[in-house]
Amino acid sequence: MTDETLNMGFSIRRGRLIGAALIATTVPPMVGAQQPKVSSAEQRRAGSAAPSLMQLGRATGLSAGYLVRVCASSGMFAYRIDTSTGRATRSYNVLRHAGAIYALAMWNRSHPDRNAVDAMARATAFLRANYIGMDARPNTLVVWSQPGTTTSDASLGAAGLGLVALAAMEHARPGTVPLADMQSLGRFIAYLQKADGSFYSKYRPEGGPDGDWESLYYPGEAALGLVSLYETDHSRQWLVFAGKALSYLAKSRAGAQQLPADHWVLIATAKFLPHYAQSGCPASRVELLTHAAHICRSILREQGTSPDARLDGGFDRAGRTTPTATRLEGLLAGSEFLPDDASGLRSQIEAAVNRGIAFLLRAQIPSGPYAGGVPMATIPTVRPAPRASDIRIDYVQHALCAWLSYEKFLVRSAQQFPRATR
Numbered sequence: 001m002t003d004e005t006l007n008m009g010f011s012i013r014r015g016r017l018i019g020a021a022l023i024a025t026t027v028p029p030m031v032g033a034q035q036p037k038v039s040s041a042e043q044r045r046a047g048s049a050a051p052s053l054m055q056l057g058r059a060t061g062l063s064a065g066y067l068v069r070v071c072a073s074s075g076m077f078a079y080r081i082d083t084s085t086g087r088a089t090r091s092y093n094v095l096r097h098a099g100a101i102y103a104l105a106m107w108n109r110s111h112p113d114r115n116a117v118d119a120m121a122r123a124t125a126f127l128r129a130n131y132i133g134m135d136a137r138p139n140t141l142v143v144w145s146q147p148g149t150t151t152s153d154a155s156l157g158a159a160g161l162g163l164v165a166l167a168a169m170e171h172a173r174p175g176t177v178p179l180a181d182m183q184s185l186g187r188f189i190a191y192l193q194k195a196d197g198s199f200y201s202k203y204r205p206e207g208g209p210d211g212d213w214e215s216l217y218y219p220g221e222a223a224l225g226l227v228s229l230y231e232t233d234h235s236r237q238w239l240v241f242a243g244k245a246l247s248y249l250a251k252s253r254a255g256a257q258q259l260p261a262d263h264w265v266l267i268a269t270a271k272f273l274p275h276y277a278q279s280g281c282p283a284s285r286v287e288l289l290t291h292a293a294h295i296c297r298s299i300l301r302e303q304g305t306s307p308d309a310r311l312d313g314g315f316d317r318a319g320r321t322t323p324t325a326t327r328l329e330g331l332l333a334g335s336e337f338l339p340d341d342a343s344g345l346r347s348q349i350e351a352a353v354n355r356g357i358a359f360l361l362r363a364q365i366p367s368g369p370y371a372g373g374v375p376m377a378t379i380p381t382v383r384p385a386p387r388a389s390d391i392r393i394d395y396v397q398h399a400l401c402a403w404l405s406y407e408k409f410l411v412r413s414a415q416q417f418p419r420a421t422r
Helices: 040-048 053-069 094-110 114-130 156-172 179-191 218-233 236-253 263-278 285-300 321-335 345-363 393-416
Strands: 010-013 016-019 080-082 132-134 141-143 202-204 208-210
Touching (some): 053 094, 094 393, 114 156, 141 156, 141 179, 156 218, 179 236, 218 236, 218 263, 263 321, 321 345, 321 393, 345 393
Antiparallel strands (some): 132 141
16 A cells, blocks of 8 residues: 555545645654664663663653654544655554553553543544444444454454553543443453463454464453453453463463563563452462563563664664564563562563663654654665654554653662662
8 A cells, every 4th residue: 555645634434544644844764773883892881771760751751742743633643654755654553553542541640641641532532433343242342453344354452452442541531431331342352262261363243253363462462451451340250361361371381492572461461460369360370470481581582782783772683663662561561570589580681671771762763743753673674665764653652661661660679779779
């Protein structure tokens, strides 16, 4: 699909997302590619220093502001922008739309911001009006992949993050989202869960659950949504479903040498564990902790060193920002509950996130029309592949969530070790 110049005001016409001019100004890409090269020794010295709360405060404020700005009056986000032309793509992804609401909610919880809540409200209304609709089965809502239809497919991940977004909106502004709607979406997630706790990743209205494809991230997103729903209505059934999901992942992955970088399951585990005693989870707490620690160790092995200063601290050889941001989200979620044992895992996590957060801070666009945006990568890519300077809302979402999680990490560290932390 070709890119088209779009307006900040978007509309839905004949079931398709269409827009008019977003940004008429042509600007050069603003990415970390202009960073000077430094020696490996200088990189290591720079990487060992933790970014400060002041740096984080500026970065999080800029990126939250970016998401607010690109959320149109209709509630639709400017999904992807080519910063070299100012054009925004016509394509859209409802799962990442829900993720942007999640990031704004996370920002608002630690830095109350009426503008962010207003943007969340617009985006939530857009989500409910255009993507969430009734299924043929009674009392069940579905997040459809295409707007204005009940015939497209639906994914477990969109339902999970959609539920997270709705619960976050209701927490930020009570009375915005009917509880019955969230419970209906919870029933859809439960419907996609198999007896062993695993899930179908896709649903097709004409054929029901589709087992032809399995997503790595959807089960963690679904578990996170279910716990968010439990924290809203306090109905134990949602915890039971979430516990079965996390138990299946922990037990089915036990004994594997290397686990995938499943950051969503680490985030879901952090949210689930405070409610563990009420969940009836088939896996023991030790099994859940062992699973989480194994994922963290697997992630840590992915962070390499590079003679190129632009890549130092990243988790991707091509300098992509989101693989680093998501892994940092997972590691920081794990740091909330993993014990400080003799293995030294927590200190390894701390060293890794210090470098990784610094990498993301260098990648953020600090000023200009795209201030707060986070580009796809810190080094150039070749067309027709996505360009390094492109900004997509999930690039910003994941970086913002990683920075906010790191901010909490620094605050916890300061409370635990007040003399050692400045």
